[in-house]
Each structure stands twice: as structure tokens, then as C-alpha cells.
Amino acid sequence: MNDTPLTRDERYPIAILAKAGHDKSEIARVMERHQSTLGREMKRHRGQRGYRPKQAQEFSPARLRTGENSPRIAAETGAIVDAKLAQTWRPEPISGYLRVNEQPTVSHEALYPRVDVENVPAAPCIALCAVRKYA
Numbered sequence: 001m002n003d004t005p006l007t008r009d010e011r012y013p014i015a016i017l018a019k020a021g022h023d024k025s026e027i028a029r030v031m032e033r034h035q036s037t038l039g040r041e042m043k044r045h046r047g048q049r050g051y052r053p054k055q056a057q058e059f060s061p062a063r064l065r066t067g068e069n070s071p072r073i074a075a076e077t078g079a080i081v082d083a084k085l086a087q088t089w090r091p092e093p094i095s096g097y098l099r100v101n102e103q104p105t106v107s108h109e110a111l112y113p114r115v116d117v118e119n120v121p122a123a124p125c126i127a128l129c130a131v132r133k134y135a
Helices: 008-019 024-031 035-044 051-064 075-086 091-100 108-114 121-131
Strands: none
Touching: 008 024, 008 051, 024 035, 024 051, 035 051, 051 091, 075 108, 108 121
């Protein structure tokens, strides 16, 4: 099974097969995609006249840029996180700090993208790399 985003060349056959009356599992088998991938795609881009491949293709780059499935951190919490990162705190203690101080909690895993590895001192960087399995 392919786990890359659907391409324009894949979206039009999906529309044709769906309009011909094939169910999602048949389309998935033909397209060599997982059934849930097709289900999400067809649900997201369904108009009054069925699946809309042109609309799906137009919205796809925006969906990838905004990262709809990526974790969200509120601005106030983000300011606290950024301040702690500037003091060279690691994500795990920051997450614990937020929990203890009754702030909105954030998973330490959601904080890793905010870490500026270039400005982290050597010892925390080694721990960071070990947690991220880069060591």
C-alpha cells in the first residue's frame, strides 16, 4: 500500500470509479491504496454531486501546508513553552511544568518541532537526539 498523498492523476480515476458505482474497497484495491485513505478523501471532498477531484486537488496543497492533523498549541501556552525552551529546558520538563502549574497541558512530543536544535547546549542536545533516535 502507498502512504503518500494522492496525486491529481489518482483523483480522477477515483471519481470515475465512484460514479460507475464501485464501492470504496474495490476502488482501493484497483488504486493500490488503503480503504481508509479513499474513505477520508471521498468524505472530505464530497459535493452535492458526489466526489469532486478538481476541488480535492485545489485544496490538497493548503491542507498539507496548514497541517490540519498537526498538534495545536494555544498562543499563551506557546509563549510559556518558548520561554522555557529559551532557558534550554527540554520538552519533557516543560510538559510537566505546565501540568503542575495547572496550565493547558501539551504532550512533550508536540513540543519537539519547536526545539531549535542549533541553539541547544551540547548535553541537552545529546539527550534530545537520543530521544528522537538520531544518535
